[in-house]
Amino acid sequence: MPLSMVNTGRRVRLLTVKAGRGLQARLAAMGLVPGVELEVIRNSHHGPFIVSVKDTRLVLGRGMAHKIEVE
Amino acid sequence: MAGKITVALAGNPNSGKTTVFNNLTGARQHVGNYPGVTVEKKTGRRVYAGYDINFVDLPGTYSLTAYSMEEMVARHFIIHEKPDIVVDIIDASNLERNLYLATQLMELRVPLILVFNMSDIARAQGTEFELEQLSELLGAPIIPMEAQRNKGTLELLDTIVALAGGEKKYQPVKVNYGREIEKELENIIALIEIHGAGREPCHPRWQALKLLEADRQAIEHIDSSEVLDGVRKSIERLEKIFGDHPEIIISDKRYGFVSGACQETVRSTTQSRYTTSDMVDAVVTNRFLGFPVFLGLMYLVFQLTFTIGEKPMFWIEDLFGWLSAQISIFWAVGSTSPLKSLLVDGIIGGVGGVIVFLPNILLLFLAIALLEDSGYMARAAFIMDRLMHKIGLHGKSFIPMLIGFGCSVPAIMATRMLENRRDRLTTMLVIPLMSCGARLPIYALIIPAFFPRAWYGPMLWIIYLIGIILAIIAARVLRSTLFKGRSAPFVMELPPYRVPTFKGTLIHMWERGWLYLKKAGTVILGISIILWALTSYPKKDVYDIDYTDIKNQAAADFYAGVERLNADFNLPPESNLFLKALGAEMKTVEKQSQYYRHEKEYIAAEREKDSLIAELEQGENGRVLSEFIEVRRDITEARRIFNEAVTVGRIKPESPDYQVLQSNLNITLADIERCYPQIYNGVLTYLDRVKAPYDEALKSIYQRRQSEDMTNSIAGRIGHGLEPAIRLLGFDWRIGTALIGAFAAKEVFVAQMGIVFSVGEADAGSEALRIKLKKTYTPLVAFCIMLFMLISTPCLATVAVVRRESNSWKWALFQLGGLTLLAYAITLLVYQTGRLLGLG
Missing domain, CATH: 3.40.50.300 (P-loop containing nucleotide triphosphate hydrolases)
Structure with missing residues (x-):
C-alpha cells in the first residue's frame, strides 16, 4: 500500500519508490532504500507528513508519500 | 612556507x-x-x-x-x-x-x-x-x-x-558491489580505457559506477558511443538479474557496506537522538498549535527587526546629516556648486538612503540565522507547506515574503534558503508586491489628504491586501508558465533542535550585512549619481518669473515692518535706529553668502556689522537697541533649544515629554518677560510679524526656483514626456517626475512631490503638500497613485539585489518591466472604470 495510507505511529518496510530515477537516487541518499524500516511520526491526512528512517526525521510531501510503496 | x-x-x-x-x-x-x-x-x-x-x-x-x-x-x-x-x-x-x-x-x-x-x-x-x-x-x-x-x-x-x-599515507578501500556488478564495472572500465574517458577527469571506477547508475552528468561527459553502448548493455543485463535499476542495488550495497563496517565497530544502546526534539515537535508541528506558534515567532522576528532597528536607523540618519553638514562647510554658504550638490544630494543622499536599512537587515538576518541554526526553519516550512503549495510555492517561501513587508532587499536575500531555482526565482519576482516599509510614507501622505478619518485604516489595509492578492496570482501564473514543471518534490530533513553557537550566528549575520554594504557602495552609488544628474540638469539660465522683484518686495515689507517697531519701543517715529541696525544685519547675511566661513571677506563683513551696531548702541537711545538684541538672543535661544530637543528626540506633540519641554520653554519666556516687561512684546512682534514673514518669503522664492529647476531637468522633461501615457491613469507630469525619483527609493516620491509643488522637501506629515494635492487631484487619482506605487517598479536597491541573487540582469529587468506593465494595466483599469462610474 502507499505510504500515505499509513497511520501515525505505525512501522512499515519500504518496498519500492515509483518515481523518476533522479528522485529515487535522491531518496536513497536520504536513507529511503528498499527494505528499510520506516516509522510514521505524523500523518494528519492533509499536507506533508513526517517519517523516521535511520534515526532521521524526514518531511515528505503528500505527493511523494503516494509514490512510496510499503508493507 | x-x-x-x-x-x-x-x-x-x-x-x-x-x-x-x-x-x-x-x-x-x-x-x-x-x-x-x-x-x-x-x-x-x-x-x-x-x-x-x-x-x-x-x-x-x-x-x-x-x-x-x-x-x-x-x-x-x-x-x-x-x-x-x-x-x-x-x-x-x-x-x-x-x-x-x-x-x-x-x-x-x-x-x-x-x-x-x-x-x-x-x-x-x-x-x-x-x-x-x-x-x-x-x-x-x-x-x-x-x-x-x-x-x-x-x-x-x-x-x-x-x-x-606525506607522513601519513592515504589507503583507500573499495566497496564491494557483489559479483554481478563488479563484473559489469570491469567491462565498462575496460571500454573506457580503450575508447577514452571523455571530459570528466576522474577515477575510472567512479566513472564506471556513475555510468551504471545512469547518472546524467556522467553520461553527458562521455564522447564515445562504444562506451555508452556498453553501459546500456550492462544496465540491461543487471536489470534482468535484479529486476530493479542498478542504482537501487548500488545504493543498497553502499548502505550494506556502511552497516557492515558499523556492526563491528559501533556499539549502541539505541537511544534516539530525537527524544527531546520530538517533545518540542509535538507542540511546534502540532496540527492546531503549529500554526499559532509559527505566527507568534514570525511576529517576534518582525518586531525585533523593525522596532529594535528603529533607533540605530535614526543614528545612521543623523550621521549622514552630520556628514552633509561637514561637507557643506567646504563651500560658501549660499553656494550652488555642482560638486557640493553631487556630494550632498547625490551621493550622501542616495547611498545614505540605502545604508539606513542596514540595522534592519542585520537584525533580520540575526533572527533568520537563529531560526535556521536552531532547526526551526525546517519546521516552519513543514507548517506552511500546505498553504504555500496551493500558490505553487515551497513552504519556505513564506518567510522571505513576510520579510518583504519590511524591505524587499533583505527579503530577496532571504530567498537563499530555497534550494530549488524555480521556487527561488518565483518568490524573488513577486516579493516587491508585498508593500514594503518605504511605501508607507506615500500612503501616510495621501490617505489623510483625500479620505475621511474613518477610512484611514481600511484604506491602508486594502492597499496591502491588493499587493498580497496580486502576489498570489503572479506566483501562480509564473509557476504555470515561465517556471513550469513540477515543483521540487518535497523531501526535507527535520534536523534535531540545537542551540545555535554565538560565533556561527554572528558570522552568518555579518556575511549578509557585508554583501548589502558592498551593494550600496557599488551599483547603488552609480545609480544614485545618475538619478541625481537627471533631477538636477540641465540648469536654467533665466527663470520664468522675475524672482528679484519678489525679493525686493519682501525686503521692502521687511523695512516697513521695522519702521513700525519704533512705536513698540517708545522711540520717536523718525528714529532710524532699528532701520540702520537690522538693515546692516540683513545686508551682512547677503554679503556673507558668497564666501566661506573662514574667508577674510566673511569675517570682515561680520566685524563691520558688529562695529556699526556697537556704535549705534553708544549713540542716542542705544540702550533700547542693546536690550532689544539681548532679548532677541534669549528668546531665539530658548526657542532653538526647544525645537532642537523636539527634532533630535523625535518627540511627538501628544507625548508627555513634549508637554515638559513646552512648559520649560514657557517658563524661560516668562522669565525674560519679567526682566524686560517694556520691550518683550515689541521683540516678539519683530520676530513673528516682521522677520518670520520675510524668511518665509525667501524660502518660498527658493522653493519656486527649485520647482522650476526640477521641471526643467531631464527628470522633469521625462515627466512631461510621460504625460500622454500616464494621462490615461489620471496622472499629470508632476507625478511622472516624482515617479523617476521614486525609482531611487520609494519614499523619495513624497520629497519630490514636495519640490514640484513648490512646498520644499516634504515628508509624510506635510500639511502644506496635502492641501496642494487635494486641490489638484481627485480621490480616484489619489487611490491610483497609491496603487501604482504599490505595484510598479521596484526600487533600484531591489533591482540591484535581484540582479545579484539571480546572477543575471535578465530577471532583474524582467521584474522591473513586468511589474511596471502590471501596474500600468491595473491602474488604467481602475481609473477608467472609476471615471465611468463617475468617481473621477
Missing part, C-alpha cells in the same frame, strides 16, 4: 559543517557564488604548521548524484578543481546515513579525512566507537570532534598537514 594546500569540506546538511568551517578559518572568510549558479561559495584561509591552507566549504549534500544544484557543484569542485584533501564532516549521532556520502567520496579516490562531529552527543546517547578499527575499515583517518565547543580542530589540522606532507 612548506606549501599551499586546498581542502574541501563536504558533508550532509545539518552535520555542523559550517561550524567546523568557522572554527578552522575564523573570520578570514570570503563569500561568493560558484560561477553561473546561485549556490554560495565560501572560502577561508588558515596558516598552520608552515602550510597555507585554503578551505572551501562545499554545499551540504546527501550524495554526489546530479540531482540538485548543490550536489553538482560539490561534485564538480572535487573532480575539476582537485582539492588536495577532502574532509567529510559526519554527524556521529546519525552515522549510517552520513557515511553514505563518505562511500562516494572514497570512490572518487581523493585523500579523505572523516570528522565525527557531535561525538559528545553520540556518546551521551550511549554510542561507543572503535575509531581505529572503523578507520581501517573505511580506509580514512577519523577525527572525533565537538565543533560547538571548538574541540578537535587542531587534531584535524594536524592530520591535514600529515596527509599533505
Whole structure:
C-alpha cells in the first residue's frame, strides 16, 4: 500500500519508490532504500507528513508519500 | 612556507559543517557564488604548521548524484578543481546515513579525512566507537570532534598537514558491489580505457559506477558511443538479474557496506537522538498549535527587526546629516556648486538612503540565522507547506515574503534558503508586491489628504491586501508558465533542535550585512549619481518669473515692518535706529553668502556689522537697541533649544515629554518677560510679524526656483514626456517626475512631490503638500497613485539585489518591466472604470 495510507505511529518496510530515477537516487541518499524500516511520526491526512528512517526525521510531501510503496 | 594546500569540506546538511568551517578559518572568510549558479561559495584561509591552507566549504549534500544544484557543484569542485584533501564532516549521532556520502567520496579516490562531529552527543546517547578499527575499515583517518565547543580542530589540522606532507599515507578501500556488478564495472572500465574517458577527469571506477547508475552528468561527459553502448548493455543485463535499476542495488550495497563496517565497530544502546526534539515537535508541528506558534515567532522576528532597528536607523540618519553638514562647510554658504550638490544630494543622499536599512537587515538576518541554526526553519516550512503549495510555492517561501513587508532587499536575500531555482526565482519576482516599509510614507501622505478619518485604516489595509492578492496570482501564473514543471518534490530533513553557537550566528549575520554594504557602495552609488544628474540638469539660465522683484518686495515689507517697531519701543517715529541696525544685519547675511566661513571677506563683513551696531548702541537711545538684541538672543535661544530637543528626540506633540519641554520653554519666556516687561512684546512682534514673514518669503522664492529647476531637468522633461501615457491613469507630469525619483527609493516620491509643488522637501506629515494635492487631484487619482506605487517598479536597491541573487540582469529587468506593465494595466483599469462610474 502507499505510504500515505499509513497511520501515525505505525512501522512499515519500504518496498519500492515509483518515481523518476533522479528522485529515487535522491531518496536513497536520504536513507529511503528498499527494505528499510520506516516509522510514521505524523500523518494528519492533509499536507506533508513526517517519517523516521535511520534515526532521521524526514518531511515528505503528500505527493511523494503516494509514490512510496510499503508493507 | 612548506606549501599551499586546498581542502574541501563536504558533508550532509545539518552535520555542523559550517561550524567546523568557522572554527578552522575564523573570520578570514570570503563569500561568493560558484560561477553561473546561485549556490554560495565560501572560502577561508588558515596558516598552520608552515602550510597555507585554503578551505572551501562545499554545499551540504546527501550524495554526489546530479540531482540538485548543490550536489553538482560539490561534485564538480572535487573532480575539476582537485582539492588536495577532502574532509567529510559526519554527524556521529546519525552515522549510517552520513557515511553514505563518505562511500562516494572514497570512490572518487581523493585523500579523505572523516570528522565525527557531535561525538559528545553520540556518546551521551550511549554510542561507543572503535575509531581505529572503523578507520581501517573505511580506509580514512577519523577525527572525533565537538565543533560547538571548538574541540578537535587542531587534531584535524594536524592530520591535514600529515596527509599533505606525506607522513601519513592515504589507503583507500573499495566497496564491494557483489559479483554481478563488479563484473559489469570491469567491462565498462575496460571500454573506457580503450575508447577514452571523455571530459570528466576522474577515477575510472567512479566513472564506471556513475555510468551504471545512469547518472546524467556522467553520461553527458562521455564522447564515445562504444562506451555508452556498453553501459546500456550492462544496465540491461543487471536489470534482468535484479529486476530493479542498478542504482537501487548500488545504493543498497553502499548502505550494506556502511552497516557492515558499523556492526563491528559501533556499539549502541539505541537511544534516539530525537527524544527531546520530538517533545518540542509535538507542540511546534502540532496540527492546531503549529500554526499559532509559527505566527507568534514570525511576529517576534518582525518586531525585533523593525522596532529594535528603529533607533540605530535614526543614528545612521543623523550621521549622514552630520556628514552633509561637514561637507557643506567646504563651500560658501549660499553656494550652488555642482560638486557640493553631487556630494550632498547625490551621493550622501542616495547611498545614505540605502545604508539606513542596514540595522534592519542585520537584525533580520540575526533572527533568520537563529531560526535556521536552531532547526526551526525546517519546521516552519513543514507548517506552511500546505498553504504555500496551493500558490505553487515551497513552504519556505513564506518567510522571505513576510520579510518583504519590511524591505524587499533583505527579503530577496532571504530567498537563499530555497534550494530549488524555480521556487527561488518565483518568490524573488513577486516579493516587491508585498508593500514594503518605504511605501508607507506615500500612503501616510495621501490617505489623510483625500479620505475621511474613518477610512484611514481600511484604506491602508486594502492597499496591502491588493499587493498580497496580486502576489498570489503572479506566483501562480509564473509557476504555470515561465517556471513550469513540477515543483521540487518535497523531501526535507527535520534536523534535531540545537542551540545555535554565538560565533556561527554572528558570522552568518555579518556575511549578509557585508554583501548589502558592498551593494550600496557599488551599483547603488552609480545609480544614485545618475538619478541625481537627471533631477538636477540641465540648469536654467533665466527663470520664468522675475524672482528679484519678489525679493525686493519682501525686503521692502521687511523695512516697513521695522519702521513700525519704533512705536513698540517708545522711540520717536523718525528714529532710524532699528532701520540702520537690522538693515546692516540683513545686508551682512547677503554679503556673507558668497564666501566661506573662514574667508577674510566673511569675517570682515561680520566685524563691520558688529562695529556699526556697537556704535549705534553708544549713540542716542542705544540702550533700547542693546536690550532689544539681548532679548532677541534669549528668546531665539530658548526657542532653538526647544525645537532642537523636539527634532533630535523625535518627540511627538501628544507625548508627555513634549508637554515638559513646552512648559520649560514657557517658563524661560516668562522669565525674560519679567526682566524686560517694556520691550518683550515689541521683540516678539519683530520676530513673528516682521522677520518670520520675510524668511518665509525667501524660502518660498527658493522653493519656486527649485520647482522650476526640477521641471526643467531631464527628470522633469521625462515627466512631461510621460504625460500622454500616464494621462490615461489620471496622472499629470508632476507625478511622472516624482515617479523617476521614486525609482531611487520609494519614499523619495513624497520629497519630490514636495519640490514640484513648490512646498520644499516634504515628508509624510506635510500639511502644506496635502492641501496642494487635494486641490489638484481627485480621490480616484489619489487611490491610483497609491496603487501604482504599490505595484510598479521596484526600487533600484531591489533591482540591484535581484540582479545579484539571480546572477543575471535578465530577471532583474524582467521584474522591473513586468511589474511596471502590471501596474500600468491595473491602474488604467481602475481609473477608467472609476471615471465611468463617475468617481473621477
